[in-house]
Amino acid sequence: xxxxxxxxxxxxxxxxxxxxxxxxxxxxxxxxxxxxxxxxxxxxxxxxxxxxxxxxxxxxxxxxxxxxxxxxxxxxxxxxxxxxxxxxxxxxxxxxxxxxxxxxxxxxxxxxxxxxxxxxxxxxxxxxxxxxxxxxxxxxxxxxxxxxxxxxxxxxxxxxxxxxxxxxxxxxxxxxxxxxxxxxxxxxxxxxxxxxxxxxxxxxxxxxxxxxxxxxxxxxxxxxxxxxxxxxxxxxxxxxxxxxxxxxxxxxxxxxxxxxxxxxxxxxxxxxxxxxxxxxxxxxxxxxxxxxxxxxxxxxxxxxxxxxxxxxxxxxxxxxxxxxxxxxxxxxxxxxxxxxxxxxxxxxxxxxxxxxxxxxxxxxxxxxxxxxxxxxxxxxxxxxxxxxxxxxxxxxxxxxxxxxxxxxxxxxxxxxxxxxxxxxxxxxxxxxxxxxxxxxxxxxxxxxxxxxxxxxxxxxxxxxxxxxxxxxxxxxxxxxxxxxxxxxxxxxxxxxxxxxxxxxxxxxxxxxxxxxxxxxxxxxxxxxxxxxxxxxxxxxxxxxxxxxxxxxxxxxxxxxxxxxxxxxxxxxxx
Amino acid sequence: xxxxxxxxxxxxxxxxxxxxxxxxxxxxxxxxxxxxxxxxxxxxxxxxxxxxxxxxxxxxxxxxxxxxxxxxxxxxxxxxxxxxxxxxxxxxxxxxxxxxxxxxxxxxxxxxxxxxxxxxxxxxxxxxxxxxxxxxxxxxxxxxxxxxxxxxxxxxxxxxxxxxxxxxxxxxxxxxxxxxxxxxxxxxxxxxxxxxxxxxxxxxxxxxxxxxxxxxxxxxxxxxxxxxxxxxxxxxxxxxxxxxxxxxxxxxxxxxxxxxxxxxxxxxxxxxxxxxxxxxxxxxxxxxxxxxxxxxxxxxxxxxxxxxxxxxxxxxxxxxxxxxxxx
Numbered sequence: 001x002x003x004x005x006x007x008x009x010x011x012x013x014x015x016x017x018x019x020x021x022x023x024x025x026x027x028x029x030x031x032x033x034x035x036x037x038x039x040x041x042x043x044x045x046x047x048x049x050x051x052x053x054x055x056x057x058x059x060x061x062x063x064x065x066x067x068x069x070x071x072x073x074x075x076x077x078x079x080x081x082x083x084x085x086x087x088x089x090x091x092x093x094x095x096x097x098x099x100x101x102x103x104x105x106x107x108x109x110x111x112x113x114x115x116x117x118x119x120x121x122x123x124x125x126x127x128x129x130x131x132x133x134x135x136x137x138x139x140x141x142x143x144x145x146x147x148x149x150x151x152x153x154x155x156x157x158x159x160x161x162x163x164x165x166x167x168x169x170x171x172x173x174x175x176x177x178x179x180x181x182x183x184x185x186x187x188x189x190x191x192x193x194x195x196x197x198x199x200x201x202x203x204x205x206x207x208x209x210x211x212x213x214x215x216x217x218x219x220x221x222x223x224x225x226x227x228x229x230x231x232x233x234x235x236x237x238x239x240x241x242x243x244x245x246x247x248x249x250x251x252x253x254x255x256x257x258x259x260x261x262x263x264x265x266x267x268x269x270x271x272x273x274x275x276x277x278x279x280x281x282x283x284x285x286x287x288x289x290x291x292x293x294x295x296x297x298x299x300x301x302x303x304x305x306x307x308x309x310x311x312x313x314x315x316x317x318x319x320x321x322x323x324x325x326x327x328x329x330x331x332x333x334x335x336x337x338x339x340x341x342x343x344x345x346x347x348x349x350x351x352x353x354x355x356x357x358x359x360x361x362x363x364x365x366x367x368x369x370x371x372x373x374x375x376x377x378x379x380x381x382x383x384x385x386x387x388x389x390x391x392x393x394x395x396x397x398x399x400x401x402x403x404x405x406x407x408x409x410x411x412x413x414x415x416x417x418x419x420x421x422x423x424x425x426x427x428x429x430x431x432x433x434x435x436x437x438x439x440x441x442x443x444x445x446x447x448x449x450x451x452x453x454x455x456x457x458x459x460x461x462x463x464x465x466x467x468x469x470x471x472x473x474x475x476x477x478x479x480x481x482x483x484x485x486x487x488x489x490x491x492x493x494x495x496x497x498x499x500x501x502x503x504x505x506x507x508x509x510x511x512x513x514x515x516x517x518x519x520x521x522x523x524x525x526x527x528x529x530x531x532x533x534x535x536x537x538x539x540x541x542x543x544x545x546x547x548x549x550x551x552x553x554x555x556x557x558x559x560x561x562x563x564x565x566x567x568x569x570x571x572x573x574x
Numbered sequence: 575x576x577x578x579x580x581x582x583x584x585x586x587x588x589x590x591x592x593x594x595x596x597x598x599x600x601x602x603x604x605x606x607x608x609x610x611x612x613x614x615x616x617x618x619x620x621x622x623x624x625x626x627x628x629x630x631x632x633x634x635x636x637x638x639x640x641x642x643x644x645x646x647x648x649x650x651x652x653x654x655x656x657x658x659x660x661x662x663x664x665x666x667x668x669x670x671x672x673x674x675x676x677x678x679x680x681x682x683x684x685x686x687x688x689x690x691x692x693x694x695x696x697x698x699x700x701x702x703x704x705x706x707x708x709x710x711x712x713x714x715x716x717x718x719x720x721x722x723x724x725x726x727x728x729x730x731x732x733x734x735x736x737x738x739x740x741x742x743x744x745x746x747x748x749x750x751x752x753x754x755x756x757x758x759x760x761x762x763x764x765x766x767x768x769x770x771x772x773x774x775x776x777x778x779x780x781x782x783x784x785x786x787x788x789x790x791x792x793x794x795x796x797x798x799x800x801x802x803x804x805x806x807x808x809x810x811x812x813x814x815x816x817x818x819x820x821x822x823x824x825x826x827x828x829x830x831x832x833x834x835x836x837x838x839x840x841x842x843x844x845x846x847x848x849x850x851x852x853x854x855x856x857x858x859x860x861x862x863x864x865x866x867x868x869x870x871x872x873x874x875x876x877x878x879x880x881x882x883x884x885x886x887x888x889x890x891x892x893x894x895x896x897x898x899x900x901x
Binding site for chain 2: 021
């Protein structure tokens with residue numbers, strides 16, 4: 001047992017995983033490494049690989065952005081941030097990789113760095129210190145101090161861990177779970193289950209090592225990863241047999257934990273959002289529920305009608321909403337699943353069973369829950385879909401009646417049926433150097449709409465959104481060729497273009513955003529088609545965007561008095 | 575010193591009537607630094623001076639005009655100037671062109687690498703030049719190469735380990751220069767090598783120069799398994815060795831320094847072995863020649879190079895050979 005794996009060994013293993021092709025070989029490499037570790041280091045190593053600097057559920061974040069680390073690195077390497085660092089980042093397509101290279105290459109960094117053997121717990125202390133200080137300069141002081149004693153590859157992964165996202169080594173949580181299973185001789189499924197319960201790769205690994213996976217018990221007030229839905233288009237569906245249908249709300253996904261008068265709310269990214277919704281808290285605290293976990297949706301609900309997402313937006317991110325805002329945008333929590341039933345977790349029971357128990361609790365405690373509909377055939381599905389849209393909802397959810405609660409996964413058990421979003425014809429204004437696997441090409445684009453005839457603006461076009469993706473490799477090549485011809489200015493990684501290339505974009509929704517020039521942003525903009533056949537004169541205008549937004553808000557919404565999308569079992573039953 | 579554009583990416587010195595790496599209607603003399611496609615012209619009517627291996631390689635690649643070989647360090651003297659070729663260490667035959675005249679001395683580097691590729695004549699430079707026209711392909715401070723020894727070791731180790739594990743090693747390397755360097759590095763292993771046809775026909779020039787390329791033959795699909803294979807990356811998608819299931823692929827190029835190449839090319843190993851000098855070698859070289867003026871070419875980042883030269887008090891500007899029109 002190497003009780004003291006170093007951070008360097010960990011990073012070396014991560015780099016080896018990066019350079020290994022094939023998931024089985026990657027898993028074997030990782031398993032081999034993990035199997036040698038003692039409890040404490042195993043916990044940290046699994047956490048650093050699987051989640052980042054902190055346990056996701058801890059809510060802690062280092063809050064070190066790429067500008068903070070980039071500026072610190074430029075300083076450390078004695079180079080100019082704008083003139084030198086930025087072009088380097090454009091070439092690599094990755095800030096952390098740029099820093100790794102500069103740490104190896106620049107004379108200043110070569111002279112300053114004196115790598116030492118960092119234990120994993122020492123690295124944990126550094127992460128914690130970064131969490132506790134808040135100013136950029138304090139954070140940079142810690143970074144400079146730490147980097148001075150690291151090798152370039154350690155620095156690269158140190159920075160990626162701070163991001164609390166993927167390490168970008170082609171090794172996601174599912175692979176790590178398999179590696180933990182392999183390292184300690186368990187079934188992947190058992191480990192996966194423990195991970196769902198604990199929400200922590202570190203804890204899961206330690207339990208697996210000590211043959212204590214059965215101790216992984218769900219804890220109230222610790223969020224559980226959400227089960228996710230796949231778009232129906234991406235999953236060829238032969239038959240609707242075995243699926244049940246609910247309306248899909250255009251709200252905010254939420255997990256509600258309750259026990260007596262204690263209530264906590266968690267968002268889809270497992271953040272605690274309890275404070276933002278005191279109205280929900282007081283409603284549920286009054287119910288004195290037994291230990292319960294509900295999965296559901298928060299919507300603005302007024303005049304017996306579900307209100308548009310645009311209004312819910314006024315509540316999102318407001319940490320302490322005042323009286324006025326609470327009165328203007330009252331919210332409701334609508335449950336559609338039950339994960340903890342008063343005495344035990346029930347996510348491995350099938351949907352029908354969970355719903356039966358949900359209904360019982362809902363009846364007893366007056367909780368609004370979704371209605372479910374049997375789908376007879378495709379035509380019936382169409383009717384239900386139209387009704388959902390009439391309610392102002394997004395569409396439908398199809399759920400497999402026999403399915404268990406598959407946390408954190410997108411499979412066939414839940415399917416979402418959504419109306420295709422709106423489209424605008426836009427013009428490409430700027431091209432940005434891609435990152436990651438698209439490094440070295442221009443793959444992200446700022447798209448503009450026309451304000452030529454708009455007296456509020458002096459420009460011809462203003463940006464409305466940024467899109468990356470939705471095109472093929474061939475199209476990307478062809479666009480890059482055209483972009484070369486259209487380039488008139490260069491600002492570091494960004495090219496300013498003659499407004500000529502017309503892109504038809506599709507989006508889910510239009511939202512108000514005061515920080516942008518247009519005053520609006522698009523939700524999930526993506527390429528629909530490159531319109532080689534259109535010119536800048538065909539581009540849609542800001543007025544078109546405003547019209548779309550207004551129509552959305554003004555759209556007639558049928559209230560919930562007849563044919564509702566949700567109900568309160570107490571009121572209708574018995 | 576006046577500079578003009580010659581051909582696609584070449585340089586014309588109008589006061590001396592010299593064209594380099596391109597042709598010009600007013601040129602009295604035309605020089606080629608090396609036989610890569612973006613440097614050698616194909617104009618039959620331009621009588622061409624270059625090193626002997628460069629001329630031989632140009633013939634292999636379709637040059638049919640008249641020519642004269644010029645040895646390294648043997649000046650060509652006219653009444654207006656004297657021209658000397660210096661070995662550039664980039665590929666076999668590659669030369670830097672040193673022009674001395676009443677206008678002062680000028681060194682045009684073409685593509686160069688120092689320390690040189692082991693599959694070349696080496697590297698040598700004049701001690702000083704008033705004007706330096708230098709390529710800066712890797713003109714960013716993220717580019718610092720490992721030593722030639724470390725790289726040679728990576729190449730051999732990859733080949734050896736791959737073979738030991740029962741797999742066929744495939745090196746993705748440009749047909750002229752990089753391919754032969756890889757073969758030369760592997761020659762110690764004394765293991766059969768197969769090289770892609772387009773590169774194979776150039777190997778005899780290396781043989782003539784006495785560079786050991788190991789026991790090699792031209793690529794043959796049926797018998798290639800278990801040999802060390804060398805081909806350009808474009809050949810792989812064209813079916814090269816697609817019948818060999820157990821193979822491992824190494825991409826050998828300066829661009830292999832970038833992680834994004836791994837996913838873009840789907841390879842097992844990136845070996846950042848370049849036939850250009852790195853950023854720091856470039857800046858040092860500029861300083862060493864103490865030029866009055868440096869002209870920077872062949873780079874996406876002239877501003878960064880200029881910034882570093884400015885810091886060292888060296889006057890420089892970007893010579894945009896790709897974009898500038900003739901006059």
